[in-house]
Amino acid sequence: MGDAQKMTGEQIEALKAIVGDGERVVTTPTTVERLSKDFYWYSPVLKPMLESKKGEVVVYPLKTGEIVEILRFCYVQDIPVTARGAGTGNYGQAIPLQGGVVLDLMRMDKLEQITHDGVAVCDPGLRLGALEGKAREQGWELRCYPSTVVKASVGGFLGGGSGGIGSISHGGLRDFDTVRALEVVTMEREPAIRLHAGEAVHDILHAWGTNGIITKIWLALVPKVEWAQAAIAFETYEGAFDFSERIAVDGAWTKRLVTTFEAPIADYFSPVRALCPLGKHMVFMLVALDQLETLKQAANEAGGTVTYAEAYRGLKFAPLLSDYTWNHTTLWAIKHDPAYTYLQCGFDPDRVRDQMALLRSRFGQEILFHMEFIKNGEGRVVPAAIPLVRFVSTERLNEMIACCRDNGVFVANPHVNNLEDGGRFREDHAQLQAKRRYDPKGLLNPGKMLSFTPAELAMEEQVR
Numbered sequence: 462m463g464d465a466q467k468m469t470g471e472q473i474e475a476l477k478a479i480v481g482d483g484e485r486v487v488t489t490p491t492t493v494e495r496l497s498k499d500f501y502w503y504s505p506v507l508k509p510m511l512e513s514k515k516g517e518v519v520v521y522p523l524k525t526g527e528i529v530e531i532l533r534f535c536y537v538q539d540i541p542v543t544a545r546g547a548g549t550g551n552y553g554q555a556i557p558l559q560g561g562v563v564l565d566l567m568r569m570d571k572l573e574q575i576t577h578d579g580v581a582v583c584d585p586g587l588r589l590g591a592l593e594g595k596a597r598e599q600g601w602e603l604r605c606y607p608s609t610v611v612k613a614s615v616g617g618f619l620g621g622g623s624g625g626i627g628s629i630s631h632g633g634l635r636d637f638d639t640v641r642a643l644e645v646v647t648m649e650r651e652p653a654i655r656l657h658a659g660e661a662v663h664d665i666l667h668a669w670g671t672n673g674i675i676t677k678i679w680l681a682l683v684p685k686v687e688w689a690q691a692a693i694a695f696e697t698y699e700g701a702f703d704f705s706e707r708i709a710v711d712g713a714w715t716k717r718l719v720t721t722f723e724a725p726i727a728d729y730f731s732p733v734r735a736l737c738p739l740g741k742h743m744v745f746m747l748v749a750l751d752q753l754e755t756l757k758q759a760a761n762e763a764g765g766t767v768t769y770a771e772a773y774r775g776l777k778f779a780p781l782l783s784d785y786t787w788n789h790t791t792l793w794a795i796k797h798d799p800a801y802t803y804l805q806c807g808f809d810p811d812r813v814r815d816q817m818a819l820l821r822s823r824f825g826q827e828i829l830f831h832m833e834f835i836k837n838g839e840g841r842v843v844p845a846a847i848p849l850v851r852f853v854s855t856e857r858l859n860e861m862i863a864c865c866r867d868n869g870v871f872v873a874n875p876h877v878n879n880l881e882d883g884g885r886f887r888e889d890h891a892q893l894q895a896k897r898r899y900d901p902k903g904l905l906n907p908g909k910m911l912s913f914t915p916a917e918l919a920m921e922e923q924v925r
């Protein structure tokens with residue numbers, strides 16, 4: 462376990478006494494190993510770095526009061542604690558680097574209520590798909606969700622995610638007041654339950670559980686829409702991208718998803734091969750059902766062939782086109798050929814074609830374009846991208862990242878295991894300041910926020 466600390470039998474017994482139920486404190490090696498891992502292996506750089514890392518015990522709290530007691534004990538005993546939702550994160554976000562407790566929150570999964578103005582009040586372990594289902598029963602739906610919606614938890618999405626399906630109309634998790642408030646438990650001698658509302662949610666969002674355990678969430682929804690799914694094939698990538706962009710930026714379309722796949726990406730989507738003619742450049746969309754006929758017409762006029770167009774029936778019904786978009790695209794490609802990996806990019810909407818052309822000229826087919834459109838914080842729909850990359854070496858990958866950045870393409874690097882280098886660390890250091898307040902010893906998911914120095918250490922340094 463390398464630098465992992467070793468917990469004692471007495472400490473494990475003490476945790477059992479805290480939760481009062483031995484079944485909810487598990488040291489079985491296979492369980493601990495499984496619940497210490499996420500989808501870090503998407504990255505050939507992170508895979509060798511993280512495969513030996515794991516926690517020492519899994520604890521399943523049922524209520525906030527238990528978390529307070531667990532953190533109180535771990536603080537005194539200097540035991541690291543790593544929060545875990547469904548473990549679908551990508552960058553080893555939920556992998557404990559220094560052993561300790563894996564705090565599995567999936568048994569805290571209640572939906573307390575959906576308010577009359579469409580705010581879901583829920584536990585962190587509620588699965589996003591379950592929330593979407595319950596919301597739709599009451600006339601609402603999620604503003605945005607990851608393609609892992611069925612499995613992923615609300616708390617994990619806030620802790621490690623950014624956006625996804627729906628972001629084309631409603632932005633990411635950070636935008637437009639989508640996360641109204643959250644409650645966190647702090648890692649102090651006397652753990653506190655703190656409410657962060659409004660702007661203060663940004664102290665905790667996308668902090669990978671390094672500065673508090675999220676125990677309650679207020680998430681804004683939107684009125685539900687009857688959706689339709691469509692798949693459209695194009696002969697050229699330019700044709701597919703032009704059409705996608707046209708629909709994406711035009712406010713007249715009610716849409717939840719516009720995804721463009723350069724050939725041969727869609728050839729890898731084996732369950733929906735019938736919808737994706739071999740070698741074609743594909744566009745997958747979710748638009749309002751009452752706009753489907755107009756969309757089909759527009760697609761035909763643009764030279765596309767509509768290969769599928771039907772009312773969307775929900776997350777449980779195939780084909781579920783979102784299962785091939787966002788970071789699921791990478792999954793299908795890796796299944797086809799493990800040499801594939803990916804980047805997470807934001808293109809400049811005014812220079813996107815030049816930027817893509819430059820990357821193509823520098824890297825040829827080592828990069829394949831998979832574009833997603835999102836509304837940015839200023840309300841403009843812009844081309845984001847999760848391009849596929851054929852992995853040659855870490856140096857070559859870094860060269861590609863540098864080339865993107867030198868040419869104005871934003872990169873949130875998915876091949877690093879710390880917040881700062883990932884590219885979504887807040888420049889105002891809101892997350893760092895919250896960590897200083899809430900986790901002075903640095904015991905929450907240690908090693909993931911590099912700019913943080915534990916309080917005692919900082920004091921010692923001052924004395925020196």
Ligand SMILES: Cc1cc2nc3c(=O)[nH]c(=O)nc-3n(C[C@H](O)[C@H](O)[C@H](O)COP(=O)(O)OP(=O)(O)OC[C@H]3O[C@@H](n4cnc5c(N)ncnc54)[C@H](O)[C@@H]3O)c2cc1C
Nearest residue numbers: 546547548549550607614616617620621622623670675787
């Ligand atoms: C195939 C695939 C597709 C994906 N598509 C998308 C996408 O479209 N958009 C997107 O944003 N992400 C995407 N992801 C990443 C991931 O699925 C989402 O971010 C998801 O919401 C994470 O939820 P989870 O419950 O699995 O979180 P976990 O992986 O369990 O945790 C994520 C992070 O949050 C922390 N955390 C978990 N619970 C809490 C809590 N209660 N309090 C504090 N911290 C906590 C963990 O410590 C960890 O650092 C994808 C991943 C895969 C493998």
